[in-house]
Amino acid sequence: MWPFALWELEPVEFLNDYFYGLAGLGFWGYVAVTLLWMHVTMIGVTLYFHRDQAHRSVDLHPALRHFFRFWLWLNTGAPTKEWVAVHRKHHAFCEREGDPHSPRIFGLKKVLLEGAELYQAEARNKETLEKYGKGTPDDWLERNVYSRFTYSGIALLVVADLVLFGVPGIIMIAFQLANMPVMAAGVINGLCHAKGYRNFETNDASTNLWPIGLFVAGEELHNNHHAFPTSAKFAMRRHEVDMGWLHLKLFSMLGLAKIRRVATPPVLVDEPSSADVAAELDALRAVIVNRMYVLRHYTQHVTLPVLRRELDSLEDNANAVVAKVRRWLSWQPHMLDSESRERLDELRERHPSFATVLQFRAELKALWEGAHTSNERLLADFKEWCARAEASGIQGLQDFAAYLKSFRAMPEPARA
Numbered sequence: 178m179w180p181f182a183l184w185e186l187e188p189v190e191f192l193n194d195y196f197y198g199l200a201g202l203g204f205w206g207y208v209a210v211t212l213l214w215m216h217v218t219m220i221g222v223t224l225y226f227h228r229d230q231a232h233r234s235v236d237l238h239p240a241l242r243h244f245f246r247f248w249l250w251l252n253t254g255a256p257t258k259e260w261v262a263v264h265r266k267h268h269a270f271c272e273r274e275g276d277p278h279s280p281r282i283f284g285l286k287k288v289l290l291e292g293a294e295l296y297q298a299e300a301r302n303k304e305t306l307e308k309y310g311k312g313t314p315d316d317w318l319e320r321n322v323y324s325r326f327t328y329s330g331i332a333l334l335v336v337a338d339l340v341l342f343g344v345p346g347i348i349m350i351a352f353q354l355a356n357m358p359v360m361a362a363g364v365i366n367g368l369c370h371a372k373g374y375r376n377f378e379t380n381d382a383s384t385n386l387w388p389i390g391l392f393v394a395g396e397e398l399h400n401n402h403h404a405f406p407t408s409a410k411f412a413m414r415r416h417e418v419d420m421g422w423l424h425l426k427l428f429s430m431l432g433l434a435k436i437r438r439v440a441t442p443p444v445l446v447d448e449p450s451s452a453d454v455a456a457e458l459d460a461l462r463a464v465i466v467n468r469m470y471v472l473r474h475y476t477q478h479v480t481l482p483v484l485r486r487e488l489d490s491l492e493d494n495a496n497a498v499v500a501k502v503r504r505w506l507s508w509q510p511h512m513l514d515s516e517s518r519e520r521l522d523e524l525r526e527r528h529p530s531f532a533t534v535l536q537f538r539a540e541l542k543a544l545w546e547g548a549h550t551s552n553e554r555l556l557a558d559f560k561e562w563c564a565r566a567e568a569s570g571i572q573g574l575q576d577f578a579a580y581l582k583s584f585r586a587m588p589e590p591a592r593a
Contacts, residue, residue, distance in 0.1 A: 198343030207342060211349045215356045218252045219394040221245040222260075222361060223421040224434075227396070230313055231261045234409035235425060238433040246314065250323050250330035253357050257319065259300040262310035266299065267366075268406060269309070271381040272512075277305075278366040281382055281512075285371045292362030360393050369399035375507040376413055377404035377469040378476070382512055387417045395419035404469040405440035413440070443467040445583040458552050461559055463584040465545045474580065475541070476506050479573035480534050487528040498524075530571055537566060537574060 202210065225245035229237045237245070249255060263277050270276040277299035280288045288295065299305055313319075323330075331354065338346035338353070364386075373384030383403035396402075398411040398419060412419035428434035443463060464471055481499055488495035502524070505517050513521075525532040544558055559581075566578040 196343050198339070198341050198346060200341045202342070202345075207345045207349060210342070211352050214252075214349070214353055215392075216394070217248060218353070218356055219360065219392070219396070220421060220424050221249050222253075222357070223394045223396050224425060224428075225249070226255075226257065226260045227264065228409050228421065228425070230257055231264045232407050233312075234407050234436070234438045236435040236437060237428070241428065241433050242314075246318070246323060247330075250327075251334045252331070252353055254327040254331050255300075255357075256324040256327060258306055258310035258313040258315075258324070261313050262306045262308070263296055263299045265309040266305055268403075271383075271403070272370070278362070279382075280367055280371045285367055288367035288370075289363045292366050293358035295366075296362055361396070364389070365393060365396050365399060369397060373400070375400045376473065377401065378472045378507055378509075379403045379469070380509055382508070385417070394424075395421035407438050408440035409436045410439045443470055443584060445580070446585050447583065454553070454556070458556055460582075460584045461556055464559075464581055467584070468542075468545055471581070472538075472542070475538055475577060476503070478580075479571075479577050480506060480531070480538065483534050483571060483573050484524070484528060484531045487530055533569065534571065534574060537562075537569070 200206075200210075224235070225237060225242060226249065228234045229242065246257060249257075266275065267277055267279075272279050272281045274282065276282055278288055278292055278295045283295065334353065335350055338350050340346075342349055369384055369386055370382045371384070373386040375384055377400060379400060381403055383400040385400045386397040389397050395411045395418075398413070398417055401411050401413045401417070402408075404413075409425060410419060410422045411417075412422060425434055425436065429436055481503060484502060485495050485499050488498055501517075502521070505513055505521055510518065525535065541562060544555065544562065563578040563581060566574040569575065
């Protein structure tokens with residue numbers, strides 16, 4: 178039946194002929210198309226909006242960039258500059274006043290249920306767009322189509338779904354348009370700053386929720402991303418799956434993407450430290466650049482083993498206590514509830530060696546977070562810290578000082 182003869186159809190005829198749209202798929206066909214459609218949207222967000230535009234960790238091929246710009250205009254109505262600016266501001270003010278969507282500020286419930294509204298409110302802030310949206314596309318298409326007619330893409334999506342998929346397309350539209358508000362604005366910006374586990378002791382509340390990786394394309398590895406924002410790869414442990422990275426590797430093999438930066442564990446050597454000041458400063462720079470790995474190593478090989486030995490000597494339930502302390506130490510002190518802080522203080526009072534290694538840890542962090550008059554002063558303070566660690570009589574601290582001295586100058590940024 179040709180479109181120009183639609184008015185000749187009886188209502189029942191029309192429903193029979195066009196109920197399932199031009200595609201005429203079965204139930205599972207519609208399910209597959211909907212899931213694929215939502216997945217492509219998430220891949221577009223994580224690869225184009227996030228890794229390519231916001232953090233410059235990859236360079237996508239111009240053809241791929243244009244495809245994702247068009248696709249995200251259809252499915253989200255968000256211009257590139259808006260998304261990038263809001264996200265960059267989130268990193269700049271994470272968990273502090275000015276963060277566009279922190280559960281610590283707005284509450285988890287509000288971010289989960291109204292995350293899209295929080296995003297829209299910040300996207301209307303012209304100062305945010307001008308300060309944090311630099312370097313995003315500013316061509317004819319962006320100015321005259323994507324930024325000018327932000328909701329026209331969604332309208333086009335609705336029409337296309339109804340024509341292609343008929344009445345089932347209404348349900349498909351609901352899932353497609355709810356995809357970003359629920360999974361990105363709600364789950365990632367909400368749950369990934371409130372629930373889950375942490376690999377790295379970042380200065381924010383970011384967490385990982387890796388089991389949902391198939392749905393959010395690697396963005397659920399949020400703590401890993403906040404630890405290394407410019408890394409194109411979000412997975413850091415063997416069990417973690419970054420679907421965005423898998424797609425990126427495929428695009429790289431096809432010549433459609435160039436991976437610029439990937440976070441890798443520090444390179445250590447067994448040679449004695451060089452007496453050359455420049456070499457020592459380069460090694461210290463490597464320690465500071467890799468401070469997320471350094472802090473994790475300290476917790477795993479110094480703090481927790483020292484606590485376990487002291488608990489074992491008192492025949493306490495070491496496993497349960499160490500498990501709790503591991504979680505507590507992955508958060509900044511001000512992010513813990515009062516009960517957890519009190520319990521940590523009790524453990525410090527009861528276990529002198531545990532208190533000592535926590536103090537050493539705080540002093541080490543102060544080295545790279547503080548202001549120094551010169552690099553030479555920083556190096557001298559670092560050497561003095563290592564000397565005191567070696568003289569502490571605590572085996573874990575002595576081994577850790579040797580670990581720090583095994584760092585060498587940073588290699589060239591890893592590429593794949």
